[in-house]
Structure formats: C-alpha cells, structure tokens
Amino acid sequence: MFTLIQQGGLIMWVILSGGAIALAVFLERFFHVHRAKIKTDDFLKGICNILRRGNVNEAISICDDTPGPAAYIVRTAILHHDRDRELISQAIDDAALTEIARMEKRFGVLATIAQLAPLMGVLGTVLGMIQAVLVIQQKAPLIQIGDLAAGLWQALLTTAAGLIVAMFSYVGYNLLVSKVDVIALDMERAAGEILAFFTGHDTSATAGTVSCSRGPALPDGREGIHALTQAPPEATPRRAGAATRNLNSYTPRTDA
Secondary structure, X not given: XXXXXXXXXXXXXXXXXXXXXXXXXXHHHHHHHHHHOOOHHHHHHHHHHHHHOOOHHXXXXXXXXXXXXXXXXXXXXXHOOOOOHHHHHHHHHHHHHHHHHHHOOOHHHHHHHHHHHHHHHHHHHHHHHHHHHHHHHHHOOOOOHHHHHHHHHHHHHHHHHHHHHHHHHHHHHHHHHHHHHHHHHHHHHHHHHHHHHHHOOOOHHHHOOOOOOOXXXXXXXXXXOHXXXXXXXXXXXXXXXXXXXXXXXXXXXXXX
C-alpha cells in the first residue's frame, strides 16, 4: 500500500491529506449532531407540565441540562415569556439561526474536499501523462514499456484516489445534512409548541402529537402572554408561525 502511495507522487499525498481532514471533520460533526438529537416529544411534555405548575426556574434548569438546539430554543422562549408575542418570536428566530449555524459548522470543509478531490486526481493524471511523454522523448526510438510505468502509475492512482475521497466526502456531507434536517424539524415543532403555550394558541393539530396548550397561570398570575396581547385566532401563523419562519426556509448549504 505504501508503495502505491509513493508511486502516486506528491499529488497522491495531497489527496490523502484531504481525505484525512474530511474524515476527521465528519467524525467530529457526526458525534456533535448525534448528541444534539433528543426525544423532543417527551422533553416538551415534561417542560409543559413543569410550566403549568409555575416552576419557571426548574424548567430553565432542565433546558440547561438537556443537550441539543430544541432545548436551547425552549429555554430562550421561557426566558422571554414575560414579553409580547412578537418579541418571543424574534428571540426564537435568533436562537434558531444560531443553533443551525453551529450545527453546520465546518460543513463547508467537507463540501470543498468533495469538489476538489477529483480535480486533484485529474491534475495527477495530467502530470503522470506529461512524465510519460517526457520519457518517450528522452529515450526514443528505443523505449521499454517499463520506462513508461512510473508516469502511468501516477496517472491511474491519483485519479482513483481522488474519486474515492470525493465520493466518501460527498456521502458524509449529505448524511450530516440529513441529520441536521431532522433536528431542524424538531426545532420547528418545539418552537411552535412553546410559543403556543405562552400565547394560548393550540397548534397540536398541525405541529405534531404533542400539545402544550395553555395551562394554569404562570407565577405572575397570567395565563400566558395571550392574556395581554389577545391576538385574534386568524392572526395565528401556520404551523410554528413567525417563531420558526427561518426554520421553515432552512436549506442546507451545498456550496463550498
């Protein structure tokens, strides 16, 4: 194996270095995204039950101890529960953008390697063919097949290595993107349910099986912010509404 790498020349080492970087980034991001996935339904049920009892501090503490962006969004909504509906929505939007950017961190590295690896393989192929032509020019008209082997090995090996690295990098990138999509949906559902809890609108029919509809009064004596704002039902946004408009428009980055 080491002999084949040496025969690939300098370009082979560059391609393999890119592959090693892609593998390290993929593993780090994979475990990070995996830790961010929680059972959102159970988490929301527990938080809503605690909030119905008026234990805001306990709910915040549970959110702090729970990993993942869904818990962070719920925590943000709880911290802003004494504000009007628009401010809660804006706070959830900001938290969602922050968490999505954090999950997508270094995705561009994988995308870049997936695009550059085959180009590096083509470059190695061209350099190998140039080397073979130079040998032909120097040793013509008496040329042995073995004289061309070095250039041909470099041309073939670098192409193969570039394609392999590119394929695995691209697969890893799309796997991570699919996991972020799932978590983004959990964030959308969590944002819609916690917003419905504080504003008094029930979104359980469109947001999933969990219902955090308005419960007993909060510690300050109000039945959620809806008691102050009295937003008309027709103004209720579809699904998670304004609180998750950035989540609904979320599309993974595909460029480098």
